[in-house]
Amino acid sequence: MGHSVGQVAAFAGVTVRTLHHYDEIGLLSPSGRSHAGHRRYEDADLDRLQQILYYRELGFPLDEIAVLISDPEADPMEHLRRQHSVLTERIERLRKMAAAVERAMEARKLGINLTPEEKFEVFGDHDPEQYAEEVEQRWGRTEAYRESQLRTASYTKEDWLRVQAEADDINTRIAALMDSGAEPMSEAAMDLAEEHRQHICRNFYDCTHHIHSCIAEMFVNDERFTTNIDAIKPGMAAFMRAAMLANAARALPEGS
Amino acid sequence: MGHSVGQVAAFAGVTVRTLHHYDEIGLLSPSGRSHAGHRRYEDADLDRLQQILYYRELGFPLDEIAVLISDPEADPMEHLRRQHSVLTERIERLRKMAAAVERAMEARKLGINLTPEEKFEVFGDHDPEQYAEEVEQRWGRTEAYRESQLRTASYTKEDWLRVQAEADDINTRIAALMDSGAEPMSEAAMDLAEEHRQHICRNFYDCTHHIHSCIAEMFVNDERFTTNIDAIKPGMAAFMRAAMLANAARALPEGS
DNA sequence: CTTGCACCTCACGCGACGTGAGGATGCAGT
DNA sequence: ACTGCATCCTCACGTCGCGTGAGGTGCAAG
Structure with a gap:
């Protein structure tokens, strides 16, 4: 039981270095080590990792993620709302940029x-x-x-x-x-x-x-x-x- | 004639450090210096800066920007097309993420x-x-x-x-x-x-x-x-x- | 002559890792 | 038991796009 770094990395779609990094900064420390000092990740660690990756995908910095998934006080619903507004803002911004590019292309097509x-x-x-x-x-x-x-x-x-x-x-x-x-x-x-x-x-x-x-x-x-x-x-x-x-x-x- | 770093920075909406950085990496070196060694930016430099910021806004790394705006072969129309596709891809990605967040919220609302x-x-x-x-x-x-x-x-x-x-x-x-x-x-x-x-x-x-x-x-x-x-x-x-x-x-x- | 501002050049810091170096360990085949 | 070879470990420096001082210079106004 328990998975090695390589297995977890392959499973989660991240690099081994990333897991080392998360261990270094205390974001995700494996629940145990083998007698040779090899990291052993249990299922609970995998769940935590999944949450980390989820928030990371949503653009949260790692220190905030640490707070989010450790703080039982914080309302996850509130985070979701905030994150959704962040996303819609970004989308709106990109849509405007895309519109600007479209206009630039239009201008070029029209010649001068x-x-x-x-x-x-x-x-x-x-x-x-x-x-x-x-x-x-x-x-x-x-x-x-x-x-x-x-x-x-x-x-x-x-x-x-x-x-x-x-x-x-x-x-x-x-x-x-x-x-x-x-x-x-x-x-x-x-x-x-x-x-x-x-x-x-x-x-x-x-x-x-x-x-x-x-x-x-x-x-x-x-x-x-x-x-x-x-x-x-x-x-x-x-x-x-x-x-x-x-x-x-x-x-x-x-x-x- | 010519503008100082501070003026250009204020005008372009970037920091002085950013202009220093662009000078350091050779992305935008001012066409001249004052006798005291102060950078003097001419209008041509400002045009180049505008292009740089334009591509930067679109998320291109600086080294790629250097190639894009220096390469006389490249068709500007081609750039625009590429930029547009990059933008639409990102928008699509963000929209999917937003949808995922919405579903996560939905799941929470439904209770269990x-x-x-x-x-x-x-x-x-x-x-x-x-x-x-x-x-x-x-x-x-x-x-x-x-x-x-x-x-x-x-x-x-x-x-x-x-x-x-x-x-x-x-x-x-x-x-x-x-x-x-x-x-x-x-x-x-x-x-x-x-x-x-x-x-x-x-x-x-x-x-x-x-x-x-x-x-x-x-x-x-x-x-x-x-x-x-x-x-x-x-x-x-x-x-x-x-x-x-x-x-x-x-x-x-x-x-x- | 000081004051103050804008400028200069180092040069280190950050965030989230990438990328080796150099060595220990685990497992398979012989 | 020995030999590979993959995998693991721990430093530790590199990357990108700057931020943020530190310490010094140039120049005009009071």
Whole structure:
């Protein structure tokens, strides 16, 4: 009775070294040794190993696995739920990446693909890196930024021009609204703010109302944004901030 | 002109250390240095970095990335196709894992979950490890085995009994077919072989016709399988082998 | 002239093992 | 009983993609 390392390794689909490693770090120590010091794994050890491999397959680090299978307090159901959400997140992320790759392929099929230089050309006078850097400093580690990086990576020159045109359109309509003497809290202003948010969602990343509110604050607190926006029409940055915050408050009535 | 490490790091959403590392391994060496020895990244370097991060995001190891973006022969479209297939594979894998987790949760919700001991009880006289070990030695490193491990890990006692019952049903019907004097290449025999394959697909892993053919060979070449199967009815192992191979040939008319 | 920041170069650490080196043990055949 | 040879043991260093200091330099502002 009892199995040798080699047998267990072959049975479980891992290497002998892996079992040695698990023994070293105390994750799975065989219940006994032969008189020559050879590891002897009993059925209980195999069960434990199976659990270890199960959690490992799900991407848990070994130290967490040790806690999971040793701690009788911890609710396994809770772990499963957490792990499921982790998996769905990863799947979603990969699906977005796959979509980005598909768009890149589409762009290639359509012939003219943009070189990085072209990508910068599109922005004309103002340097996109200025914004990108700023955005990065605030949102650098977020999913939103990575998503934006991935999505824009496959944008063609035409895409950029379209995005630019859409933004211009929204801006001119906001300027016109201001000329008409409308309040930033008015229905019309909030609708345009919402359009602005949707524009970001469509073209860059999933811009929640919360993120949009942060951007609104940046519009007035960051000179670079303020001057650029007020260049379209004086006072527009402040107008947009108010409209964007009102729009967010409209969508999220309570707190945060 | 030119950007410092810190600027590039902030812009690209990576750490300075990462850029140092890429410089160390020659993946991305800045085109110049300032008189003080500070790295100066030009726009071309940024483009290269963007590509590197793109491939990195897709999970390629750095040395492969170096080949991919340096090789002028390689068709970018080809890269994209490969990336896309890599992504879809991973998504599929994750989806299966998520499904396994869902089943595990389902099993918990239903209350009685099987202990490893129960899992073995089900098999009664013949030891499942015997097969598992054998299967592992031949399919150990394949996706199929890992999938099977994941799926069976969440099986309850009832699941095992059902699986067992299904297998018994197929076996008795094959035995009956043999009694009727049918040929192993007959339509009926091939249909039962296909049922056998589907049974594996449903309960263990994605058993392709190729894998099924390999199993067919094992049935006659491996005593352990042969004796167990011939115990149901003498000559049954050989009969099943022939039927399974014929079924595979029917599904895959040409080669391999 | 100090302060402070961004930069530099070592160089060790991590996580989960891979990959030998060098030696002891177990089992089969002769 | 002897000879292989596979399997086992214990160090112990290598890998990958960086993180994380340690200790020193360059440069502008106060």
